[in-house]
Amino acid sequence: MSELVLVIDDNEGVRTALSILFSVHELECVTAASIEEGLAKLDNHPVRLVVQDMNFSEDTTSGKEGIALFHEIRQRHPDLPVILLTAWTHLETAVDLVRAGAADYLAKPWDDDKLIATARNLLELGEANQERREAAAARQRDRERLENGYDLCGTVFESSAMRELITVAVRVAPSDVPILVTGPNGAGKEKFADIVHANSSVASGPFVKVNVGALPRDLMEAELFGAEAGAYTGAQKTRIGRFEAADGGTLFLDEIGNLSLDGQAKLLRVLQTGEFERLGSSSTRKVTVRVVSATNADLRSAVANGEFREDLYYRLNVIEIPVPALRDRPDDILPLAYHFLDAAKSFDSGAEDSLLAHAWSGNVRELENTIRRASLLSQGDAITAADLGIAERGLHSSAVGRGSEPDAESIIHALDLAGGVVARAARNLGMSRQALYRRMEKFGIQK
Numbered sequence: 538m539s540e541l542v543l544v545i546d547d548n549e550g551v552r553t554a555l556s557i558l559f560s561v562h563e564l565e566c567v568t569a570a571s572i573e574e575g576l577a578k579l580d581n582h583p584v585r586l587v588v589q590d591m592n593f594s595e596d597t598t599s600g601k602e603g604i605a606l607f608h609e610i611r612q613r614h615p616d617l618p619v620i621l622l623t624a625w626t627h628l629e630t631a632v633d634l635v636r637a638g639a640a641d642y643l644a645k646p647w648d649d650d651k652l653i654a655t656a657r658n659l660l661e662l663g664e665a666n667q668e669r670r671e672a673a674a675a676r677q678r679d680r681e682r683l684e685n686g687y688d689l690c691g692t693v694f695e696s697s698a699m700r701e702l703i704t705v706a707v708r709v710a711p712s713d714v715p716i717l718v719t720g721p722n723g724a725g726k727e728k729f730a731d732i733v734h735a736n737s738s739v740a741s742g743p744f745v746k747v748n749v750g751a752l753p754r755d756l757m758e759a760e761l762f763g764a765e766a767g768a769y770t771g772a773q774k775t776r777i778g779r780f781e782a783a784d785g786g787t788l789f790l791d792e793i794g795n796l797s798l799d800g801q802a803k804l805l806r807v808l809q810t811g812e813f814e815r816l817g818s819s820s821t822r823k824v825t826v827r828v829v830s831a832t833n834a835d836l837r838s839a840v841a842n843g844e845f846r847e848d849l850y851y852r853l854n855v856i857e858i859p860v861p862a863l864r865d866r867p868d869d870i871l872p873l874a875y876h877f878l879d880a881a882k883s884f885d886s887g888a889e890d891s892l893l894a895h896a897w898s899g900n901v902r903e904l905e906n907t908i909r910r911a912s913l914l915s916q917g918d919a920i921t922a923a924d925l926g927i928a929e930r931g932l933h934s935s936a937v938g939r940g941s942e943p944d945a946e947s948i949i950h951a952l953d954l955a956g957g958v959v960a961r962a963a964r965n966l967g968m969s970r971q972a973l974y975r976r977m978e979k980f981g982i983q984k
Contacts, residue, residue, distance in 0.1 A: 541585055542565065542585070542587075542588060543568075543569065543584040544556065544587075544588045545571075545574075545589040545590060545606065546569075546570070549570070551645070556568055558653065559656070562657075575587075575589070576606075576613075579610065584614075584617065585660055585664075586620070586656055586659055586660055587620070588619075588620045588622060588652075589619060590623060591603030591621055603623065607619055607634060608637070611637065616667075618663055620639075620643060621641070621642045622643055641655050643655075676697065679700055680700060683700070683707065687707040687732075689707075690732050695869050695872045696866035696868040698861050698866045699869060702859075706733055706858060707736050709733070710733045710735075710736035710737045715808060715853050716729075716856045717829075717836075718830070718858045718860060719831070719857060720831075720859060720861065721833050721860075721862050722968040722972075723899050723900035723902030725860055729829075730789040734787040739827055742785040743784070743786035744789070745779050745786065745789070747761070747789070748791045749761075749791060749792045749795050750791065750795040751972075755769075756769075758816055759772070763777050763780075763815035763822075764778070765817035767817065768818075769816065769817070778813075778815065785824075785826075787828075790828065790830040792831070792833070792834075792972065793830040793853065794832040805848060807824070808828060808849075810823075811823050811824050830853050836850050864897050870904065871889060871892060874904060877905045882915065882918055883918060884920050888924065888925055891922040892904075892927075903965060906965070910926075911926070943966050943976065945982060948966070948973070948977060948982055959974065
């Protein structure tokens with residue numbers, strides 16, 4: 538991009554001197570002797586920086602002409618940097634114009650080194666801003682293409698990371714390959730299952746969701762594959778499993794890492810052949826189901842430890858969608874916060890700063906709970922940082938590692954903050970109550 542500087546000054550000596558100065562420093566320069574000529578050249582040349590005089594009449598020292606020219610330039614080209622030059626410096630005028638967007642205000646005679654340094658800094662900054670604007674425009678075009686071409690199920694996002702993952706989701710949705718959605722609790726993994734189903738070839742079929750981690754281990758297989766009457770204590774009638782219920786549609790298996798090894802073997806068979814037997818039955822049934830699974834666990838480590846079948850892992854992981862933690866996509870924080878906010882309320886600047894600074898160990902789920910709570914408890918229309926209460930209630934960013942479950946210290950801290958109420962502690966940690974109970978049992982933590 539050519540680094541073109543436009544000098545607007547009625548003094549021929551000034552125009553010549555500045556033109557030579559910029560040329561010596563390899564900056565292309567065009568000049569104009571009047572306001573009208575300057576505006577015309579501004580419209581017809583790819584100007585990236587303006588250096589303008591403040592007075593254009595011999596009997597005028599007020600700077601009014603320069604002020605009018607500056608505002609006209611700002612109106613036509615809001616992002617174009619402008620350096621003001623005048624022999625009649627007035628601090629009050631300078632402050633007003635800097636507040637209005639002037640890049641700098643220098644007195645004649647100017648310091649060559651300072652002027653060139655200022656010009657180069659502004660040109661570099663302008664180039665960086667232009668790149669950001671172009672990138673933002675490209676992101677907006679990509680977003681509109683996604684929103685106009687696919688059903689995004691109301692997903693709120695602004696970050697490049699989420700846009701790229703959603704693009705992957707809608708691309709693979711029409712196929713029938715299994716999809717594994719990974720990421721920490723509360724990050725929005727279920728939303729990707731929604732998107733996949735809504736844009737799949739079986740979108741008109743059933744969409745069944747099951748939280749494997751919330752199922753009792755002794756009933757997990759019966760829930761997934763069904764059970765005949767009398768197959769286990771209390772089974773007084775035939776139970777239709779989730780696979781049968783999802784036949785011809787999509788089955789979302791959340792917390793798949795908690796499935797027992799026996800259940801894993803049956804799941805592998807269903808994925809390979811579509812066949813299974815209900816618990817207590819020898820009759821083989823066949824279904825056609827698109828499986829989307831999700832986990833916050835490290836399945837590779839589980840495979841290495843013998844806790845998860847390697848063949849099932851690779852069967853589930855044909856396409857992986859790794860959803861990042863909220864703290865790793867800060868561009869999504871404020872859009873999500875405003876989405877959860879009561880329409881009659883707003884955030885003040887302090888609240889926005891607190892939202893952006895918080896670690897969000899519980900991810901989107903924690904953010905939603907925080908906003909709902911603040912909306913209910915705040916007394917004014919504008920929610921403040923104090924209303925959010927995240928500095929006092931929040932867990933340290935180290936409490937929950939990226940993509941991992943909370944350690945014993947984090948759980949004890951969460952329980953203390955929640956007054957011993959497990960359900961509340963689970964919400965703050967971004968996990969289910971049953972999952973928290975299992976972690977407490979593992980660490981020997983008493984309620």
